[in-house]
Amino acid sequence: xxxxxxxxxxxxxxxxxxxxxxxxxxxxxxxxxxxxxxxxxxxxxxxxxxxxxxxxxxxxxxxxxxxxxxxxxxxxxxxxxxxxxxxxxxxxxxxxxxxxxxxxxxxxxxxxxxxxxxxxxxxxxxxxxxxxxxxxxxxxxxxxxxxxxxxxxxxxxxxxxxxxxxxxxxxxxxxxxxxxxxxxxxxxxxxxxxxxxxxxxxxxxxxxxxxxxxxxxxxxxxxxxxxxxxxxxxxxxxxxxxxxxxxxxxxxxxxxxxxxxxxxxxxxxxxxxxxxxxxxxxxxxxxxxxxxxxxxxxxxxxxxxxxxxxxxxxxxxxxxxxxxxxxxxxxxxxxxxxxxxxxxxxxxxxxxxxxxxxxxxxxxxxxxxxxxxxxxxxxxxxxxxxxxxxxxxxxxxxxxxxxxxxxxxxxxxxxxxxxxx
Numbered sequence: 345x346x347x348x349x350x351x352x353x354x355x356x357x358x359x360x361x362x363x364x365x366x367x368x369x370x371x372x373x374x375x376x377x378x379x380x381x382x383x384x385x386x387x388x389x390x391x392x393x394x395x396x397x398x399x400x401x402x403x404x405x406x407x408x409x410x411x412x413x414x415x416x417x418x419x420x421x422x423x424x425x426x427x428x429x430x431x432x433x434x435x436x437x438x439x440x441x442x443x444x445x446x447x448x449x450x451x452x453x454x455x456x457x458x459x460x461x462x463x464x465x466x467x468x469x470x471x472x473x474x475x476x477x478x479x480x481x482x483x484x485x486x487x488x489x490x491x492x493x494x495x496x497x498x499x500x501x502x503x504x505x506x507x508x509x510x511x512x513x514x515x516x517x518x519x520x521x522x523x524x525x526x527x528x529x530x531x532x533x534x535x536x537x538x539x540x541x542x543x544x545x546x547x548x549x550x551x552x553x554x555x556x557x558x559x560x561x562x563x564x565x566x567x568x569x570x571x572x573x574x575x576x577x578x579x580x581x582x583x584x585x586x587x588x589x590x591x592x593x594x595x596x597x598x599x600x601x602x603x604x605x606x607x608x609x610x611x612x613x614x615x616x617x618x619x620x621x622x623x624x625x626x627x628x629x630x631x632x633x634x635x636x637x638x639x640x641x642x643x644x645x646x647x648x649x650x651x652x653x654x655x656x657x658x659x660x661x662x663x664x665x666x667x668x669x670x671x672x673x674x675x676x677x678x679x680x681x682x683x684x685x686x687x688x689x690x691x692x693x694x695x696x697x698x699x700x701x702x703x704x705x706x707x708x709x710x711x712x713x714x715x716x717x718x719x720x721x722x723x724x725x726x727x728x729x730x731x732x733x734x735x736x737x738x739x740x741x742x743x744x745x746x747x748x749x750x751x752x753x754x755x756x757x758x759x760x761x762x763x764x765x
Contacts, residue, residue: 363478364487366536367471372494373529383506385583386590386600387515388453398450400710403583405454407703409461411696417466418692426470426477427539431530437464438526445519464526465699469691472675478537484679489619489672493612501608507601563743564681564690567674568697570633570739573732574670575701576708577640577725581607581663584709588718592651603660610664619672629673630743634736636669641729647722 360368388394388402413433420429440460447456471491479487509517559565581604589595589603622632643662649655678694712721 360483360487360490361478361480363537364475364483364490366533367474367478368490368494370529370533371471371491372498373525373532383510383515383518383586383600385586389587391515392448392450392453394450396710396714400707402450402454402457403706403710404703405458406461407699407701407706409458410465410699410702413462413465414469414692414695414699416462417469417695418689420466421470421473421692422689425539426473429466429470430474431534433463433465433467433470434526434530434533437467438523438530440464440523441519441526442523445516465695469695472679472691472695476679484676486616486619486623488675488679489616492672493615498608501605505601507596507598511596511598561681563739563746564678564693566735566739566742567677568693570637570732570736571674571694571697572701572704573728573735574633574637574640574674575698576705577637577644577663577729577732578667579698579702579705580709580721580725583706584713584718584721587713588647589656592718593653593656603656606657606660607664607667610661611668615668615672618668622673628740629676630736630740632669632673633677634733634740636666636671636673637729637736638666638733639663639669640666641726641733644722644726644729648719 384406385399385403388399394402417429417433437460440456440463444453444456444460447453472488475484475487475491506518509521586600589600621627622629639662643659643666646655646659646662675694678690681690708724709721712724
């Protein structure tokens with residue numbers, strides 16, 4: 345069965361343009377090197393001897409930098425183009441990753457993380473915008489899923505290799521690998537892919553106002569809240585959950601990496617097939633997002649089972665199912681709603697919601713654990729997830745009603761034009 349799934353993945357991969365394939369390989373190489381991120385909380389606790397509160401604040405700066413970087417990326421992608429933003433982001437962040445290891449005090453590390461994430465997170469919105477140029481319209485959701493599969497393939501091997509390196513060597517080597525892979529990946533991209541501009545983008549929502557449309561688009565803003573909740577549930581995998589593995593189960597870095605690798609394996613094998621199935625059957629994508637948040641919410645309930653490794657495995661399976669159902673289709677929804685000449689802003693706002701989620705997720709998670717323990721945090725996340733499910737499910741009917749109103753306006757405008765003639 346696994347061989348069949350891998351063949352299906354390769355078949356899907358070969359359908360895309362050369363540029364999308366190179367982008368997928370570039371993203372894989374970049375994510376493969378991102379070994380520090382899953383172990384960052386552990387690094388600060390063991391090597392820098394930061395307190396839980398200090399770790400929480402560093403992660404606030406991590407999210408703040410991500411927020412600023414995505415906002416800048418949205419502005420620059422619309423003005424100077426996604427290509428230049430991508431090249432600058434990965435090359436510069438590669439240098440900053442190498443320098444970060446030399447910052448050992450709390451305040452210097454906060455500043456270093458803020459600067460690093462500001463630069464590195466300029467990449468993602470620009471990369472998502474690039475898919476409009478390099479992928480056909482019908483293939484864009486699949487292209488997003490392919491890129492995500494590349495990300496998770498990198499995360500599948502990255503944490504495992506990172507855990508081995510920490511065990512056999514030290515954290516310092518990880519920073520060098522992170523930095524050099526960032527630089528190598530963007531050199532690979534710039535060598536094989538040349539800058540191309542999208543000549544024209546059809547605005548499917550032309551009956552929405554063009555000026556200040558992002559803030560006036562209520563379904564889009566509602567979707568950002570859903571995305572925020574999804575991000576809060578997701579980011580705890582790399583912060584509080586990694587500490588939970590260490591402190592409650594006394595897992596080594598390699599064992600912790602294996603759980604994240606499980607997430608990557610499942611996504612690699614199943615996500616593209618799921619996306620293809622949903623696309624071929626024309627299933628409502630917002631419905632998939634709502635089911636995904638529900639699965640993520642349920643996953644945290646399994647952590648309430650004391651000292652059970654099988655419960656951790658089932659938790660990761662449910663979490664991964666949720667990730668596969670939410671992330672690719674959430675991206676697709678935003679791209680369809682973005683207006684011509686403003687896609688950078690829409691994608692930046694969408695990505696910024698994950699940045700805010702990172703800030704809230706880490707700080708609230710650390711605070712709850714410090715005051716009340718891990719179980720209260722898992723219950724809080726589960727309840728938040730159920731609220732997100734209700735909100736996402738409600739959004740389905742709001743968008744359906746909006747489409748009916750747009751259709752009515754189109755019919756009315758046609759009859760008005762007929763009368764004028």
